[in-house]
Each structure stands twice: as structure tokens, then as C-alpha cells.
Amino acid sequence: MRVGLVDDSVLFREGLARLVGELGFEVAFQAGTVEALMERVAEADIVIVDVRMPPTHTDEGLVAARQLKRARPELGVLVLSHYVEAVQAAHLLGDGARGVGYLLKDRVSDLDTLADAIRRVASGGSVVDPDVVSRLLSSRRQRGVLDDLTAREREVLGLIAEGHSNTAIGDRLSISLKTVETHIGTIFSKLELFPGPDDDRRVRAVLAYLRS
């Protein structure tokens, strides 16, 4: 799998390149600007992009990521940021695109998380930073919105929101796929949510529900 790395900090790019290489992926290119990314994006199956890029250092990376997803829907895009916000996660995923990830920047120093995120995004799944999800969950819980759910159901809901598949949720919680599916069925009926069968669609539905 070919990975393109886009960040204006060479130091970070180099460090990330070594980790990606260590994980056994091929680093197709490194780019320090959006222009360089656009030039070489064809060489990669997935690009990892920082939100803040030159020239204004605000959200050029995010804008470029959404542009790329519209132009090449099959391209995996993993967006990194020093800050993660539910609003931006919803924006990224809200386009209906598959294969999108949104992670806190220092999250990639965890090799397992990085490998998982690259694979999921590359295979068309969604990745949402646990920080975003946990903040949404806790703020909804405060307001009593999720009171109908059991603790385990809330755990499952969080993992759904982070973009994990049923199998992955089962693995993480050490429960059977069947149990996971039962939980999910209960959660959706309690929340009166009827998302489609795709993982990314239910991520969007859950995020939208949690943000409302």
C-alpha cells in the first residue's frame, strides 16, 4: 500500500515516514505544501494530511482533503490535527465519502492505532478520533440524552462512532460478533436511529445524533 505524507514540518514527516515504513507500508511521497500534494497524489493509495498547511496555516489541509475525496473517491484520506473538533469530523464525513479518517496528531505515535487507521481508511472505512467521540458522549450524557443506554451499549456506541466495524468492536470488547450485533440493534432502536448497513453511514448517523 502506498502512503503519501503531507505536513509542512520536515521533522514530523520524517518521523512519520519511518513509522509508516516500520509498519510495512510504502511511503510513496512526502509533501510540504498542498500544491506538492496535488502534483503527486496519483502515486498514493492513501494520504496522511495535516489540517494546518501553508500559506495561511488555518485549514488548507482540510480543504485539500475534501477536494481530493471529491476528485478521487477511492483515495483514502487521513487528516491529522493538533486539535480535534466534532464540527470538523462531521464536515469531513458529512460529504458522504468513504475512506476518511480524522485523528489527533499525536495519536499516530501509537503504532497499532496508526496501522489500524491506515488500513481502515485505505479499505474505505471511517476513522474518528476517540477524543471527539468521548467528548460528544460525555456532553450528551450530562444532558441525560443517553440515559436509556446501558454502560456497555454506550461503549459500543462510542466504538461505532469511532468508525470501528462490528468485528473490531467484538475484538476490542472481547465479545462475540452476535452480541455486538444485538447491542447495536438495541442501541439503534432505543435512539430511534435507522442507519444504512454501511459502517461509514452509521458513523455519520451516530455523529449527527450525538451532535444534535
Place this chain on the structure above:
Amino acid sequence: MIRFAVVLVLLIGLTALSAYGFLQTTPFPYAGLNPLDFSTIEIFREVLVAWAFIGAGLFAWRRRARTAIGALMMGVGAAWLLHGLEFLPTSPLVTVGVWLGSGAGLMGVFLGLLILAYPTGSMRSRATRTWIVLSFAYLAIRLGVAFVSPSARGNCECRGSVILKYDQSLQLELVNFADLWFAGMTLFLVAALAWRWARSSAPARRGAAPVWIAGVVMLLIAVTGESFFTFADSIVDWHPVIPSLGDLVWGQRREAFYRDLLPWVQSVSLLLVPIALLWGLLRLRLRQSAVAALAVDLGRVDRPESLVAALRRALGDPSLGVAYWSRPAQAYVDQMGEPVGLPDAAEERSVTRLDGDDAPLAALIHDPALDEQRALVDGVAAVARLAIENERLHAEVRAQLEEVRASRERIVRAADEERRRVERNIHDGAQQRLVSLSLALTMAQAQMKEASPQAAATIAEAEQELKLAIGELRELARGIHPAILGEAGLSPALEALAERSPVPVRFRCALSHRHSPLVEATAYFVAAEALTNVVKYASASSVELAAEEAEGWLHVTVADDGVGGADPSTGSGLRGLLDRVAAVGGRLSIESFAGRGTRLVAEIPCE
């Protein structure tokens, strides 16, 4: 004061003398008339007319405003009294009485002078000088009459009077000639007045009303006087048919009219003159109460009219203009700041300067007729000076306030910019380095896993610490300036703020578009500080955070259901919020009653 007393005594003496003359009942062949007999009421009438003028003159004199006018009025009154001298039993004064007291006499001369000199008292105009020349001629003719006329009392005995020769036909000729001469003078006077009227400005015309009344009276005297009948007689004489007709029409009635009615018409119409002049003077006094009204008007903050309009009304001069002294330009300017030249002496405009303590303040440019009402203009000018000075001070304070406000806004803007810069420096510097370091540690950990699991574990511990540090730094940078505010705007930033709040937040935001960084940052920091206060002090179970825009104002509301009792005067936090909002021209209201929560509403202008 002594002069005043002397004049008064002289006038009273003359009055007594004249009244004594009137009292003499006598058969009187004068001008072919029946004997003249003055009743008490007629004497009273004569004295009343004289003293109406004298009184008005004294009044004007005492006011020291128009000495010449006062003197002329007293002159008219005194001259009227001379009429009575004609009837004295014996005295050279009789000749004086016939000379100056009969016909229009000195009274007519003075009345004409009075009319021409009113209201300035100046006798230098061409019309006045012409009048004086004509008057000398008239008085010379009357002198002739006096020297050929007997005393009213004494037939041709002429006791005590200076008679050169008594010749009744010569006397009649001379009387007729004098009367016609005076009628001509009256026509000249009316023409002069009409000419003046045509050239007068509105305030001058208003001021001339008493003179016009006097002029009409003059005309009445000239036309209803002896000269009219002389004129009528001459026509009657000239026409072959009319004499008999004239005798038929006039006959006895003419004499009755002459004897009984004419003096009343003359006296009553003459009485109008001092009344009109007094009214003119009194109106000036009333005008001065306009100064008080002006002061009240200009003192009002929400005065309905401009300063110029108020001044125009107070002075009755619609052409009045105000020139303001501009300190920077060192010149007079109009309301729009355009330079204004003050009229010089050659132009027919007067200038009243209003000077401040150290520099000119303004100048009123007005009709020269107002110079006659110096006291009024000075009063109005004093009030205007106060008003203009007040306005100037107001303007200065407003300018200073605006400067302070702009300066506060600049400071806040600079502070915001600094926060953004610091956050970016942290982001691009420390945060980036630490994350890169974290990647390196991960790499090291992976490399050491096989060789030294112990070292790998130590590295893993270090990395955990590093992650905490990164997290703390992130929150620090976020507090300095939230990246999302610049990236996505106020609404997402407030939403993110709500999400992080430990107290449940009901978030409501109806903002359709972005605002200026200053407005967004102000709204955000107000909300952030208010939420922090809620968490720290309010013991609230929930808080409402709302942002909406209405009519160019952004309203940010933070309302909790906590303990309340927040007081901006005690906490620097709320004080800081008040300052912050005020710096961008906004308002902050805090309602906080013990036990009933706190409601903070910031209104920020956003257009």
C-alpha cells in the same frame, strides 16, 4: 440727573404757561374764524397730547438708548404746548406762540425730524438734512405770519406782542403759503420714507412700524389741517360754479368742523405717535425677553432647531448667519467647515463677534438694522457664545471619547492578534517538535523491543509522560486562542466550547455567516469566560449558551441556574468582560440575583 430735573421743571413751566393761555377765553378774529373758546376737556386734551410725547421722550431719554430720539419726542411735546402761548393775555411770548405754535409749527418740524431720525437718532442722512433746510424756510414763512398777526387775545391792540404790521390779507396769504409749504414738506417726507422702506431689510421694516404710524399722522395733519381747506378754497375760488356750491356744502358746517372736530382728529391721531414709539421701545424690551427664551431653547439637549435657526428667530433676522472660528485653520468657517469671509465695513452687513477666553469663538453676521438694538444683540450674542462654547466642548469630549474607544479597540485587536500569534508559535514550534519527538520515541521503542525490553518499557513510560505534556500544551494553546475560531468561525468554536464544558450546556446558535475576527473573538472570549465562571462559582446544574444576530448586533447569552450573586464590581473577571465588550462598542448586561442564577448578555455591534 440735574439736567433731567431742569428739563422737567422747564417743561412743567411751559405746560403751566400754555394751559394758562388756553384758559383765556377770547373773541378771536384769527384767520377769519369765530372766537375760539377752550373747554376744560380741550385743555386737558392739548396737555395730554404734549405730555404723551414728553413722557415717551423722557422714557427714551432715561433708557439712555436714544438720546436724540428722546429729545426730539420731548421737542414735539414742548412745541405742541407753544400753541397755547398764542392765547396769552400779553407777552412777547404770544409772537413766539404764533410763530412756532400755530399751524403745523415747530411741532410739525420736530415730528418730521423724529420720523426721519427714528430709530437711530442720527440726523446725518440726506433726507434729514433736506428736511431741516425745508423746515428753516417754513419757519421763516411762519415768522412772517407772526410779524403780521395779532395776538389771539388782543385784536390789533397787540398787547405785548411784537407785531410789525397788522395786515389781515397779507397774514392770510402768508398762512396759506406756509400751510402749502408744509404740505409739500409732508409729501417729501412720505416719499423719503417710501424710498427707505423699499431699501429696507425685514428687521428694519419691522422696526419702522412706529414711524409709519407717525408718518400717516403727519399726512393727516397736513391734509386735514388748514392747508387742506386752503387748497379746497383755492379750487372753489377758481371754479365759477363751485363757490355757491361750496358755500352750500361747507357753509356753517365747515366752521363747525374746523372748530370742534379737527382739533380732536389731530390730537387723537397725534397721540398715536408717542404710543407707537413707546410700543417700539417696549417691544425692544419684550425682545430682550427673547434672550431668555433663547437661553432656554439652546440649553435643551434635544433642541428642535439649529443654533442658527434659534438665533434667527430671537433676533427676527432671517438673513442671520453664524461663522465659527476654526482653531486649526485660524479662520472663520461655516457649518460645513468651508471658510467664510467676514463682511467689511463697505458691505451692508453687520458683524457681532463672540470671543472666547483666549481666541475668537464665532461671529454673527446680521442685518445692520439690528445694530439699533445693541442690547438685544449683545444679549443674544452672550447666549450664543455659551451655546457655541458648550457645543465645542461637547464636540471635544465626543472626539476624545471616540479616540479612547478607537484606542481601546486597537488594544483589544492587538491583544487578539498577539494571542493568535502565540498560539501559532506554540503549534508550529513546541507542539510540532514534541509530537515529532513522540514519533521518534515510538520508533526507538520499536527498535529496542527485541534488544532491550526494559529500555523499551522505559521509553514507553517516557512517551506516556510526553503525551500528557502534549495534551497539556494543547489545552494551554487552545485557551490562548482556539484554532477552530479562526478556521471554522464562531458557531463551531462555541459548539466546541459547549462540548468541553463540565456543566451541561444547552447550546443554541443561529449565525448564518462569519463576522470580523474582532467580533468573533470578543463573542468567543465572553462566552468562554462566562462559562468558566459558571463552572467555578455558580454550582449550576445546567447552563444555556446562545448566540444570535439581530439588526446588526450579535447577542451572546450565557444563563445558568446556579446560585447567582455575581457582581462585576467585586470580580476582575466580569470587570474584564465589561471592558472587553465596551472596547468594541458593545454592551454587557449581567443579571444575577442570589439563588436565581446568573444571566449574562453581551451585545456586540457586528456591522
